[in-house]
Amino acid sequence: MQNKNLAKFLIGCLVIAFAFYIVFFGLEIGTASIPSVQKVIRYGLDLKGGVYIVYEAAKENPTKREMESALQLIRTRLDMRNFYDATATIQGSKRIRVEIPGVKDPDEAIQYIGRTALIEFKGPSGDLIVSGRNVVDAYAQQTASGYVVALKFDKEGTKKFAEGTKKYLGQNIGIYLDGKLISNPVVQAEIDNGEAVIEGMKNLEEAKTLAQQIKAGALPFALNVIESKAIGPSLGNEAFKSTLKAGIIGILLVFLFMIIFYRLPGLVADIALVAYIVILVAIVGYAKITLTLPGIAGIILSAGMAVDANILIFARLKEELRSGKTLRAAMDAGFRRALNAVIDSNVTTIIAGIVLLFLGTGPIKGFAWTLTIGIVVSFFTAITVTRFLLTSIINTGLFKDVRWYGGKKTREVDA
């Protein structure tokens, strides 16, 4: 019985230590590998520096489809400039937020992104036949000859395109995107049905992207910059390092405090806290939640709150022991009677976190995420990990003196 419980306790600790190792140092077995969390974590702009820009549609009530094609346009433009780690998201009903890490000058980025993609059909001598302003629809298609982008012109475009294809029969018509030649097909026949096809796409993905780009070129509204910010990378780096260091020192001090104040259960709580940190950091890292400066504050704060659930339980345990119960009975009663308070106090804090999640933007959202997830995880570890470890260690029967549990006088208690 003794040995079995001691083994349980030690295995529990080992599992947590192993999880800690995997999350913070990564793991490689043969070809399979789990990257360490530092490698996958997505840092917010405040941590790695860069530029963010918020655009607003210059139109009263843009439809969801219009917003999506505007978003697609911005993504395409970012990709064309090789800003692959940039993000663009729709905010609310008429805003788009663009974040570009590593870029220093927002003005340059704004100029580049702000323009709408313009598709142009030009004759061999460079004369304009028809442009994207006359395109009403563009979509990707798979035909016998491969992937193509099919275009539909409006009335005016149909007329112009028919004239152009008649004039340049047997010659090349260049298709330009923002002045860059992307396709140069030979006209096989006069086209007067208002439809055109761009051939030579490598795959469906490429065809889709081009279709989106062309459609975006016909975007019915302009985008206005309403907010922009540039953050120096040195500042972000400095801020991140000092905050991380402060967090580690703070949490170590809390660990010490718990052991001094609650002795053996305090130590168990510390182990459970390590489990809490591992789970929380793993979720933030692998679920790609953007980590911001306030986000780190949220993690550290929820770690402080995580201690609370344990303190509630141990305070009860102490009381039950004082009333003369046996260890196991005191522990059961401690957990049971603390549960109501733990649930109610956590739910109310989560309510605040969720409200923040819905109403906040940018860095505040990062804070709300870490706080909300942190509370949920802390609740889980307090009632499972703490309980498992404490039950095992009490059942070993090695720690019978009440002083192990924060009692003042030496007194033997039965397991």
Add this chain to the structure above:
Amino acid sequence: MTRIDFIGKRKYFYIVSILVMVIGLISYLVQGFNYDIDFTGGTVLEINLHKVPTAKEISELEKLTKQITGTQTPIVRKVEDGKKIMINAHEVHGKKKTELSKQTRDKLFAEIAKRYNLKKEDLVSYQNVGAVVSSELKSQAIWAVVIASILMLIYIAIRFEFRFGTTAVAALIHDLLIVLTVYTLFRIPLNSTFIAAVLTVLGYSINDTIVVFDRIRENRRIAGKMELKDLVNLSMNQTIGRSIATAISVIIVLVVLYIMGVQSIKEFAFPLLIGVISGTYSSIFIATALWFDWELSTRKKKLQAKPKRA
């Protein structure tokens, strides 16, 4: 177990809280809030001066900013280790205040660069905020507090009773006012992290209050015909150890963050620190005391009503 008569001394705690709030109100009337760029709209430039500017230099920088941008009251403040400064400014077009144009921004930095012999990368960062965003942020902050309070009130009313919910939210508003006092008194800039700070304090405050209320609820069930005053005092004595232990562990983290953190973290940690202390204080001395007074007055009314019927 230590026996402290919290309830008997509740008048003193009411007085202390009202005093702090009065100080806050006076500070607000005299110097208002230090609205950051998030709330006013405009531009913030962060510049590395490589030296700590004197008070005279700061006022000269403010004069220069006023001259170039036309901002009536530009704010220049030291950040980080004091060798960096932040300048809040806007351009005035008739009645409208806007962010600085690239030309104005470049001109302002060039002037400062000339005086302090700076390089281009010493303009560490800049931020433009439009007036639309800032007014939205303001209403966002108020809505977040109102909605969170209502939802928490509903939850407590369901799990406990309406009276517990109301007094818990009253304690929460108390903490909010204390935090606002800290913001106006110490001229901490009100920006988007302010909302995060306020909501965290609310979350912590209600968390703490719930634990005390939970104990009263439990004791009321098992204590039978105990005097109300004794019952509340007993519950508070039982929970005060835990309240202090939790507060200490959160305070440890926040103090370390405040000491070691960068400016933005400092500005965040300080009000949180005050908020956590206030939250712990209010859950013990304000929320419970208010609940007690309310409960007592209803009981008295009932007692007065009974003999009449008899």
